[in-house]
Amino acid sequence: MSAKNIAVLGTGGGGRAHAARLAELGYEVHVGTRDVEATLARTEPDMMGNAPYKEWLADHPGIQLHAFADAAAAADDIVINGIDGHNAVAALTSIADQLTGKTLIDYAVPYLYGAAMDHPWPTPWGTMPKMDPCDTDSLAEQIQRALPDVKVVKSFVTQEQETVVNPKAIGGGDHTMFVASDHTDAKQTATDLLTAYGWTDVLDLGGLVAARGMEMYAHMHSAIGLALGLGHHFGVKVVR
Ligand SMILES: NC(=O)c1ccc[n+]([C@@H]2O[C@H](COP(=O)([O-])OP(=O)(O)OC[C@H]3O[C@@H](n4cnc5c(N)ncnc54)[C@H](OP(=O)(O)O)[C@@H]3O)[C@@H](O)[C@H]2O)c1
Structure with missing residues (x-):
C-alpha cells in the first residue's frame, strides 16, 4: 500500500514537530507556507528562535514544502493547521477549495502579537499577547463557520511541540x-492520529464549542511553564 499523504500548514516550531513525527510514522508529508521561495531564502531564525526552514528541511529529507493551497490539495484527508492564530481564518479561507471535505486539525491559539496588543503579565519579559476571540467564541469555531465544508477538530493545543508528538x-x-x-x-x-503519536488518554470534550476552553488554557499553560521554569516539559492529566 502506498504511503498516506498528510498536510501540515505551517513552518513554525509546532508544524516542524508534527511534520517530522509524521514522516517518521511513514506518511508522505506536505508542508504548507505562504511563499516557498521566500521561506527557503530566510537566513535568520524565526521569532521563536527556530533555525531557518531551509536548514531544518535539509535535516528532514522527504518532507515536501509547497504553497498552502498545494499542500492542502496533496492531503488525502488530514490537514493540520499550524498557521499563526491571528492569520489563520483568512489564510484557510483562501484555500477553501483545497480543504473541502477534509479533516482539519487545528492547534492554533488566537494570540494577537504586537506592542499595541500586549498587556502586562508577570512573565520575565513583562507582557503577554492579547487573545481574541476568547470566552464567547474560539478560533476553531471561526474557522468552522468560515469553512462549512471542512471538518474542524481542535486538538494538540494544550501541549507543547516537543511532547505533543511524543507524549511518552x-x-x-x-x-x-x-x-x-x-x-x-x-x-x-x-x-x-494521536494514538499513533503514543497518546493513551484522549478525552473527547464533545462539540467544537469546547475549543474555547482549550484555547484559553494557553494562559494556564504559560503560568505552569513559568512556575516550573522555562525549558521544563509537562502535561496535564485529568484524574477520574
Ligand atoms: N508551537 C507549539 O508548541 C504550540 C503549542 C500550542 C499552540 N500553538 C499555536 O499554534 C499556532 C502555530 O504555532 P507554531 O509554533 O507552529 O508556528 P507559528 O510560528 O506561530 O506560525 C507559523 C506559521 O504562521 C504563518 N503565518 C504567519 N503570519 C501569516 C500571515 N499573515 N498569513 C498567513 N500565514 C501566516 C507562517 O507562514 P510562513 O510559513 O509563510 O512563514 C508560518 O507557517 C500558533 O497560534 C501558536 O500559538 C503552538
Missing part, C-alpha cells in the same frame, strides 16, 4: 490529550 517523553505518557469537533468521524480520525 514525560511521565511515561500518563497524561491527557483533548479533542473537540462537531464531526464525529473527524474526531475519530484525530484520535487515531
Whole structure:
C-alpha cells in the first residue's frame, strides 16, 4: 500500500514537530507556507528562535514544502493547521477549495502579537499577547463557520511541540490529550492520529464549542511553564 499523504500548514516550531513525527510514522508529508521561495531564502531564525526552514528541511529529507493551497490539495484527508492564530481564518479561507471535505486539525491559539496588543503579565519579559476571540467564541469555531465544508477538530493545543508528538517523553505518557469537533468521524480520525503519536488518554470534550476552553488554557499553560521554569516539559492529566 502506498504511503498516506498528510498536510501540515505551517513552518513554525509546532508544524516542524508534527511534520517530522509524521514522516517518521511513514506518511508522505506536505508542508504548507505562504511563499516557498521566500521561506527557503530566510537566513535568520524565526521569532521563536527556530533555525531557518531551509536548514531544518535539509535535516528532514522527504518532507515536501509547497504553497498552502498545494499542500492542502496533496492531503488525502488530514490537514493540520499550524498557521499563526491571528492569520489563520483568512489564510484557510483562501484555500477553501483545497480543504473541502477534509479533516482539519487545528492547534492554533488566537494570540494577537504586537506592542499595541500586549498587556502586562508577570512573565520575565513583562507582557503577554492579547487573545481574541476568547470566552464567547474560539478560533476553531471561526474557522468552522468560515469553512462549512471542512471538518474542524481542535486538538494538540494544550501541549507543547516537543511532547505533543511524543507524549511518552514525560511521565511515561500518563497524561491527557483533548479533542473537540462537531464531526464525529473527524474526531475519530484525530484520535487515531494521536494514538499513533503514543497518546493513551484522549478525552473527547464533545462539540467544537469546547475549543474555547482549550484555547484559553494557553494562559494556564504559560503560568505552569513559568512556575516550573522555562525549558521544563509537562502535561496535564485529568484524574477520574
Ligand atoms: N508551537 C507549539 O508548541 C504550540 C503549542 C500550542 C499552540 N500553538 C499555536 O499554534 C499556532 C502555530 O504555532 P507554531 O509554533 O507552529 O508556528 P507559528 O510560528 O506561530 O506560525 C507559523 C506559521 O504562521 C504563518 N503565518 C504567519 N503570519 C501569516 C500571515 N499573515 N498569513 C498567513 N500565514 C501566516 C507562517 O507562514 P510562513 O510559513 O509563510 O512563514 C508560518 O507557517 C500558533 O497560534 C501558536 O500559538 C503552538
